[in-house]
Amino acid sequence: MTIANRPPEHYLHGDTVIVPSWACAFLYQAGNFETWTANNRGKFPHADNVLIAIRLGAKKWREQIEGTRAAPKEERPTQSEWLTTSELADHLGFTTRGARKACAEGRIEAELVDGRYRISRTALAHYRARHQN
Template sequence: MILGQDGPAVAISARTAAWLERYAGLSALRVRVRGTDPLISEQLQEIRVVAMSWRGSACGTEGATSPEPATSSEWLSTTEAADLLGIGPRAVVKAIARGSIPAKRVGNRHRVSREDVEHYRSARAA
């Protein structure tokens, strides 16, 4: 639906928002643009909130759907983070020690969130 008073705008359904989050990679985009453009960042976050509320609702979709493909964990080991960043695991440990990448200790291992790794990657690219 196209609407708007200050120029054209598009309203999308919660189901469409959930589809975009899942299949168009809006989560990764939201992480990449965070802090670069406040308006875009805010609107991508709003799409995420709507998508999450739709996924949590009991209505679902009409007809049978195939199961969502398994995604890897939100938490990464230092080796997995290093692979995503294109650096060595020791460099990830050093970034954690500097405070550049927030991490949690699980036993004697570090775990970093996928989102924090994306933030670190974006900061390195800038």
């Protein structure tokens, strides 16, 4: 990104100085800005808001140059010890009806709880070990 070299008067608008985001980033990085701000916070409340604006301008500039940071990846839910018949079917390539039938016939060890089968991951591993080709 090319930055135009402008005269100092360009940044003056009455009694206000306009500081571009690239200049904010330079001031923030080169001037140990974070430490100075922390040590002087609250001494002059109006200046605090200007310093915050400089920090935000620096952040905006970095985002334009580097791109925004990727959102943190969502944590995966921990695996349950138990599988449903649908999950069992997915693991073994069965239909859900076939998985329920295998549980009912005792080919896969499962517990019947409130009319639904639940299968431990250990039982799945034993089934796979018995039926390896």
